[in-house]
Structures are given as C-alpha cells and as structure tokens.
Amino acid sequence: MAHGGDAVIRIENLYKEYVTDAGPVPVLHGISVTVHAGEFVAVMGPSGSGKSTLMNIVGCLDTATSGSYFLNGRDVGHLDRDELAHLRNQVIGFVFQGFNLLPRASIADNVALPLIYRGTAGGERAERAKDMLVKVGLGERLNNRPNQISGGQQQRVAIARALVTDPRLILADEPTGNLDTHTSQEIMTLFSELNGRDGITIVLVTHEPDIAQYAQRLVRLTDGNIVYDGPVAEALPHHLERTT
C-alpha cells in the first residue's frame, strides 16, 4: 500500500489528564497527528512523556479528556464500550511489552482467543491460530504453555494473536522492552515484513533508537507535546549506517 493513502489514524488537538487526589495531572497537551495506511511509525520519548497514554487512546483502551480521534474516518469519541471492543477485535492488533498472554492457556488457545469474541467456529479458530503460529515460526509448539517458551517466542505468540483477526493496523507498546538485543532484532524484522510485505500499518512505541530505526517515520514526544514528526533518517542520522 502506498504512502499518503487514506488516513488510518487522525488525531486532532487531543488532550488527556488523569484525575488524582492532588488534582488533575495533564499528560497530553493537545496533540495532533495523522497516520496514513501502510506507514511504519515509531513513537519515542522519555518516561512520562505520554507516549503510552497516546498508544492506549489510539488502541481504544482509554479515552481522551478532549479533542477528537478518528480511526479509519470514524469518530471514536462517540462510541460506546461494545463498539470500542468491536474495534479492538476487528480493526486493531495490539502487542504489549509484557506480552500479556494467558498463562493457563496453550499457545494455540492464546492465539485463537480474539476469534472466540468474533464468534468464529471452533474448527476454523484452531486452523487459523495454527496458520498464524506457523507464520511467526512457532508451528511446532502449539500445545506449549507460555511459561514453557522463551520471551522472544512469547512475543511472537502475542504478535500471532494480534494478527489472527487480519487487522490493518498494529499497535506495539515497547514490544522489545523485555527482550535481549538479538531477539529484539528478530521481532523487529518480523514487524518490517508485516509492514513491507503485507502493507499493515504499524505504530510502535519505543525508547531505543535502534528499534526506532526499523520505522520510516518518527514522532517524538516530550511532556505531552510532539516535538518532532518526520523521517527517522533525519532524526537519528548516527544510526543510519546500522540498517540497510
């Protein structure tokens, strides 16, 4: 899918504050950003800059205090809980830093879980989960539990789970945060393939420049404001030689 296509994510003047005992704490100060179909965007920023909050709002897990958010042209701010759940299930694939797999379920069952909430029949569920695990290179370990495989493999399972519903948008919140360098590179290669080969739009939060290298576009946040939005190559020139 070509760059500059339809706007998958369009955020206008997004404002978010958390209410605490000490009063409201603003986290996002009126952010505006647009992501088009087929883009691979890295969101960077120091701790507390609001990048995870932004991801949670984009992922329909949280709601903004004010401002508007259009997902595929649809105003998310006016949707009810069930409609948001529907979007999370059908439109978005979410990958977390902590993998967030169900420890008691087998890998295959974990991957098939989103399909249950879609009403897919049992046989088709198992088949698609298996196909997806083969795709991420774990076709041999279907019946293992998450604690029987390595962290990198667990993140692959989480990616398979995010992909099993065929989403056009993947949101990854520090997906390599708990992984070593080598495994991180494998995971990022997988994301690159998904973006390059399958045309899936990817938005990825990270604080490691090495990881951000895999993206084409960088959005940098500081204290709830966007301080940079442009090509990765310009923002991180000293890392250029490490990727080809």
Add this chain to the structure above:
Amino acid sequence: MIRAMLGEAWMAMGANRLRTLLTMLGMVIGVSAVILMLAIGQGAQQRVQESIASMGSNLFIVLSGSVTSGGLRMGGGAAASLTLADAQAIEELPSIAAVAPSAPGTAQLVYGASNWSTQVIGTTPGYLTVRDWRLESGSAFADSDLRSATRVALLGKTVVRNLFGEGDDPVGKTIRIRNSPYVVLGVLASKGQSLDGRDQDDTVIVPVTTAQRKLFGTRVAGSVRMIMVQAESAEAMPSVEKAMTDLMRQRHRIREGADDDFTIRNLTAAADAAEETAKVMSLMLGAIASVSLLVGGIGIMNIMLVSVTERTREIGIRMAIGARGRDILLQFLLEAIIISVIGCLIGVLLGVGGALAVNRLSGTAVVVTPSSIVMAFAVAAAVGIFFGWYPARKAASMKPIDALRYQ
C-alpha cells in the same frame, strides 16, 4: 461461542482445584440438606396420608342425634333413630358409592381353649368397600346372609392371632360369640393402627341383621348406631351431604325449623387438617434446609469476588483483544453456574443416599420425589446466577486500561 466459553470456565476452575471444590462443598451441603429434609418431611406426609386412606376416602358418618330423658341430655348417637331402612334409602341417592350401616358391640369370643373379648360390628358387605378393606383369605358374607341373619363372621388379624395362634387357618372353622356358634367366612387384611392409636385389626364383622336380632338386640326394631356413607368423588360430597340431610329430615318427619335428630359428619375435613399439618411440617424442614443453600450461595459469591480481583489482568487482556462486557459477564456467570450445578448434582446424590441411609438405620419413612430434585436443580442454578451476577457484573464493568494495568 458458548462451548468455547464453557471450556474457558472449566480451565479457570481447574486452575484452582481446591478452592473450586471447597466452594462447591457449600452447594453440596445445602442441596443435600434440602433433599434430605424434604424426603423426611414428605415421608411423614405420606405416613399421614396412608393412615387417612386406611379410614376410607370421601366418607360421611351419619349418627343419630341426642335424646333428652328426664332432663338429661344423652349426647350424640344416644337416640335410636337411625334404622336399616334409612341406610337403604340413602343408597338410592345419586353419587353414592357405598353405604354401610353399623351396629357395634363388645362380645366374648371362644375357640377351643382360647378366648378373647373384642369389638363386634354388625354391618353389610358395603362396609368393606367404604373402609377400603380387603380380605386376606376366604370371602365376605352375601346378601342372603343379611336377609336370613345367618351366624357367620369375618375376623381381623389381631383376633385371629389371639384365638388361633400362628399357622392355623381360621376360614371354615366355627368360633363361639356369646356362646353361639359362628362360621368364620374370611380373614380381613391387616390395617394397622388408626390415627388415634386404636388397633383396627382387633375387630369381628358379622351381618348387621345377625347383630341386631341374635347378638346384641335393639331398642327399636332395625335401629343401627351409625351409617357410613361413601360418596363417589370428593367433588360430589357437598351435594351428597345436602341430599342426605333432606332425605333424613323427610324420613324422620322433622318439621320446618326444628332441629335434626341426626348428625352428618364429614370425615374428609379432619383428614384434610391432618394432611395440612404434615405439609406445613415438611415445608418447614425444607425452609430450614434452604438456609444452608443460601449460605452456600454466599460462599460462591465470596469466591467469585476474590477470583475477579485476582484475574483483573486476565480480564484486561481479554478486553484488549476485543471481549465485550457481556463476554466477560457470561464467562464469570458460567463459572458460578457450573460450580453450583455440579455441586447440586453431588448434593442430590448425597441427599438421596442420606435419605436411604436414614430409612435403613432408623426406619423413618422417606420419600424422594422427582419434583424435589428438579426444584433443587432449579434453586441451584438460580443461586449460581443470583450470587454470580454481582462479581461477574463487577468484572464486566472494568475499564480495559485499568484492568490491564492492574498488578
């Protein structure tokens, strides 16, 4: 979808087996207590019903009224105003199943070296119908015996035991009642104790005409102590009572406005009262046992609340990948229902087993009805839904991001 959810619920329950079993135990005890108590209560109810049935059903007793003699009122049944002819007239009324006039007395019986004093009832073969009394051996006397007042008798079991001992067949033998010979035609099946504790088998039945003319004599020719009347159905009882009253007033030439010289008693009323008492007792036992069912339900709610808190993160993950509130609600509700229904199943088995054990050990009558089992199941499912609802609701209404961040 439901099948997948059931699998998930099963998995969640298996993850904490001991806790699941302990939660179930509350339901098991509650349900088995309800089943056991209902079985005992209904057993008692059945005993009462059997006693009542042994008296005969849809019964009236017509008694002669009181007489006043020199200023002394003699009480009900003292006047010799009822006659065999009255009984025959009542038999002609519609909706009458059987009529049995009865002239009882006490007499000394002799057979060989044994003798025994007992109640002798002069009546008609209709008496056996009215009291629903079968013959164990031999046959009842015929109408010809009534007409010619022959000396024949039917003996109750207690009388047989006291006169003949065990093993001797009395049918065809001749016994002496007040020194006159009577041929034993048959032996009555055992009826046991009556509601007021009398031994119903300590009785001899002879033709009413024999009793009147040869055994006891009568103050007025043809008079009987009372007439038992059986209506064809419970519904016909009011109309039968009315028809009998009219007939008797007419036959006894009682003027308009004057008091009856007879009394009609409806035995069903007394039976209903006794049955009602037993029913109330059964209900009370069930109610007491239900309290334990309630406690079991609260146990389920307690554990489900803990479970929801413990699994907050899991709820968050499920919501993040698209579970709606109602999916989460259904999942926790299913767990609560499965626990209560399986607990109920085990409880039914234990309760029925316990009831049989009580019956075996103490001889108390127990009755396990399918309806009490169905009720136990319905209550268990309802308890599961009722007490599972609040925790499930709590889980379903969590905000995805809060649940996901929960540590």
